[in-house]
Amino acid sequence: xxxxxxxxxxxxxxxxxxxxxxxxxxxxxxxxxxxxxxxxxxxxxxxxxxxxxxxxxxxxxxxxxxxxxxxxxxxxxxxxxxxxxxxxxxxxxxxxxxxxxxxxxxxxxxxxxxxxxxxxxxxxxxxxxxxxxxxxxxxxxxxxxxxxxxxxxxxxxxxxxxxxxxxxxxxxxxxxxxxxxxxxxxxxxxxxxxxxxxxxx
Amino acid sequence: xxxxxxxxxxxxxxxxxxxxxxxxxxxxxxxxxxxxxxxxxxxxxxxxxxxxxxxxxxxxxxxxxxxxxxxxxxxxxxxxxxxxxxxxxxxxxxxxxxxxxxxxxxxxxxxxxxxxxxxxxxxxxxxxxxxxxxxxxxxxxxxxxxxxxxxxxxxxxxxxxxxxxxxxxxxxxxxxxxxxxxxxxxxxxxxxxxxxxxxxxxxxxxxxxxxxxxxxxxxxxxxxxxxxxxxxxxxxxxxxxxxxxxxxxxx
Numbered sequence: 010x011x012x013x014x015x016x017x018x019x020x021x022x023x024x025x026x027x028x029x030x031x032x033x034x035x036x037x038x039x040x041x042x043x044x045x046x047x048x049x050x051x052x053x054x055x056x057x058x059x060x061x062x063x064x065x066x067x068x069x070x071x072x073x074x075x076x077x078x079x080x081x082x083x084x085x086x087x088x089x090x091x092x093x094x095x096x097x098x099x100x101x102x103x104x105x106x107x108x109x110x111x112x113x114x115x116x117x118x119x120x121x122x123x124x125x126x127x128x129x130x131x132x133x134x135x136x137x138x139x140x141x142x143x144x145x146x147x148x149x150x151x152x153x154x155x156x157x158x159x160x161x162x163x164x165x166x167x168x169x170x171x172x173x174x175x176x177x178x179x180x181x182x183x184x185x186x187x188x189x190x191x192x193x194x195x196x197x198x199x200x201x202x203x204x205x206x207x208x209x210x
Numbered sequence: 211x212x213x214x215x216x217x218x219x220x221x222x223x224x225x226x227x228x229x230x231x232x233x234x235x236x237x238x239x240x241x242x243x244x245x246x247x248x249x250x251x252x253x254x255x256x257x258x259x260x261x262x263x264x265x266x267x268x269x270x271x272x273x274x275x276x277x278x279x280x281x282x283x284x285x286x287x288x289x290x291x292x293x294x295x296x297x298x299x300x301x302x303x304x305x306x307x308x309x310x311x312x313x314x315x316x317x318x319x320x321x322x323x324x325x326x327x328x329x330x331x332x333x334x335x336x337x338x339x340x341x342x343x344x345x346x347x348x349x350x351x352x353x354x355x356x357x358x359x360x361x362x363x364x365x366x367x368x369x370x371x372x373x374x375x376x377x378x379x380x381x382x383x384x385x386x387x388x389x390x391x392x393x394x395x396x397x398x399x400x401x402x403x404x405x406x407x408x409x410x411x412x413x414x415x416x417x418x419x420x421x422x423x424x425x426x427x428x429x430x431x432x433x434x435x436x437x438x439x440x441x442x443x444x445x446x447x448x449x450x451x452x453x454x455x456x457x458x459x460x461x
Contacts, residue, residue, distance in 0.1 A: 023306050027281050056331060116405060125430065127333055129377060129407050131213045131255055131460040150213060150460040152286055154333045171212055193286045193308065195250065 012206065013048035015075070016040040018057065018065045025054045025085065028192035032199060034206060042074050050080055050206065054192075055087030059111070059157070060099025062087060076104050081208045082184050089179060089186035090157055098157050106184050109162045114172050127156040128171045134189075140166025140180040141204050149197045151177070151189040159188060183210040213460045214424045214452070215255035215431035216445060217409065218438045220245060222261045222291070225275055227439070240439075243278050249438065250285045252445040255460055257283065258311065258379070258433060261291030262354070268292055273305045280306020288336050296325055303330060311336035311379055314352035317359055317366070320373060327374025336409075337375035339367060341396075342383040348396055355383040364399060371404050378404065379433065381411040389415025389437070397427035409433050417443060417451040424457050 014025055016038045029036040029052075037044065045051055053075060055062065066072040075082065075092075084092045091103045096111035103111070116124040131150040138144055158175040161168065167178035169188070179186045185205055191198035220227045220242050227242045246257050259279065261272045269292065276289055289302050290311030299310045316322050316337055326335045340355050341348040341363040348363035367378050380400060382393035392410045401408045407430035410423040414434035423429045437443045449459045 023304065024280065024308065027306060028284065030281070031284065056333065058331070124405050125407050126405060127376065128212060129333065130215050130430070133211065153212075154286075190286075193284065195284050199284065 010049035011035050011037050012050045012052060013045050014038045014052045014054060015045060015071065017069065017071060018062065022054055024190075025052055025192045028199070028202060032202060032206075034202075040069065040071075042070065045074060046078065048080060050208075051075075051078055051082045053082060053084045053088040053092070055085060055089075055091065056154075057087055058098060059087065059090060059096040059103070060101040063091060063101050063103060066091070066104075072104060076106050079183060079210075081205065081210050083205045084179075084184070084186035085192070086155060086188060086190060089159060089176075089188050092179070092184060092186055093159055096157060107159070107162065107164050107179050107181055107186075109159050109164060109176065109179065111157050111159055113157050116172075127154060129154050131194075132169050132171060132177075132189075134167040134169055134177045136168045137166065137178075140178065141185050141201075141208055142167045142178055143200055143204050146197055146200060151187075151191065151194040151197055151201075153189045155188060211458050213255070213458045214429075215409075216253070216420070216448060216459070217256045217258055217431050217433040218246075218249045218254050218445070219258040219260060219411070219433050219435045220439075221435060222259055222272075222275065223263050225263075225271055228262070242275060243282050245439070246279055246283050246287070249445065250283050253449055253460070254285065254445055256285060256431070257287040259287060259289050260311070261289070263291070269298065269301065273301050276302055276305040276307050290336070290338055293326075294319075294322070296329055299326055299330060299334070303334065309334050309336050309376070311338040313338040313340065316370065317350060317352050317361060320369065323370055323373040323375050327376075332374050332376040332406075335375050336377045336379050337367070337370035338379040338381070339363060339370070340381045340383055343393070343396070351383060355381075355386070363396065364403060367400055367404060371406050375406060377407045377409060377430075379409040379411055382413060385413030386411070387436075388413055391415065391419040392423040392427055392429070392432070394423055394427035397423060397429050401428035401430070407431065415442075417448050420448060421452060421455055421457060424452070 410429035
């Protein structure tokens with residue numbers, strides 16, 4: 010039984026594959042609907058722009074397949090954002106798995122005077138006690154690269170803060186996601202990937 | 211809170227790590243994949259691999275190396291050197307690079323930055339700028355600092371941002387190799403006038419230099435090569451030093 014990474018017009022697919030191989034996980038990259046639907050677990054990675062990526066998902070039918078999956082699914086970065094309801098990036102209706110809005114960072118908002126957008130670098134995850142992120146990773150650093158963020162919601166299972174607090178990870182039924190890149194987050198990221206792999210649903 | 215990044219830079223020639231002193235003298239110091247993995251384990255936040263190979267075999271060698279790095283290293287890495295067109299960047303991205311840096315090629319053809327950002331996203335594009343201060347003017351140089359151009363540092367950095375660069379990697383040619391500290395005044399001006407992260411490069415010699423560049427220079431990341439390669443400063447001790455002085459770093 011394999012973990013299948015959904016292949017589509019997004020970057021960093023090979024990075025995710027490499028990370029799984031390093032962890033000794035049997036992995037395949039595929040765009041084939043049957044392969045994806047029959048996988049033990051599915052990873053939906055993503056680096057790119059929301060509206061063009063959603064258009065691609067619609068043109069290939071992946072927009073219907075992904076929400077219908079019954080096995081554990083992990084969305085990463087843009088993957089997480091596309092699993093939400095709507096993104097301000099290109100005013101895009103997304104997959105609607107999480108009833109969450111995706112918004113754009115506004116420089117200088119909030120309590121701080123942070124003005125650099127995108128956020129690029131290592132930031133901490135907090136409040137990790139409600140979901141698939143292992144408890145011992147509270148306050149650990151993971152790697153983020155993004156200009157849009159998912160608002161805090163009932164599905165939030167890890168919080169982070171850049172300009173304002175927002176969702177670092179989401180979870181609902183068999184759907185899991187991270188805004189950060191676990192595949193690039195050193196040993197902390199590896200622990201998160203392992204935790205996802207161990208999820209039963 | 212977002213941490214300040216410590217980035218070892220590995221200069222690569224014919225698949226081996228080298229370090230130039232003022233970009234001229236070169237001395238081999240090891241296998242890039244092994245060295246990169248060691249740095250990652252020690253707490254490096256990111257790695258930059260800069261290919262300075264001149265031969266026409268270059269692209270294939272580099273792509274093979276990037277594939278090996280990507281398989282073995284679990285932190286982000288940037289690859290620079292020889293990216294002159296979309297196809298170069300595409301090959302590096304497919305091999306597993308998280309970002310590419312462009313330097314001379316972007317000075318000669320600024321549209322390269324737009325093309326890269328459009329095709330792969332801003333986060334993929336690091337604009338590296340080598341500049342030299344003379345007569346109160348920071349002149350952008352190309353070909354490893356050898357050739358001055360008609361561009362000025364601050365206006366070129368702003369232009370690069372507007373064209374879609376996701377980060378600026380600024381190397382002061384006056385400071386590079388001197389181990390006398392980073393060009394903090396220029397870095398501070400860059401950091402305050404741009405809204406993308408600034409990576410400080412050139413001049414690191416002591417741990418205090420990193421503290422200064424994160425405070426006085428307002429840099430988002432500090433990059434160095436020889437002090438790490440020759441074990442003059444260890445990454446764990448550097449991070450502990452910065453942490454003790456109130457700089458947010460990933461420990």
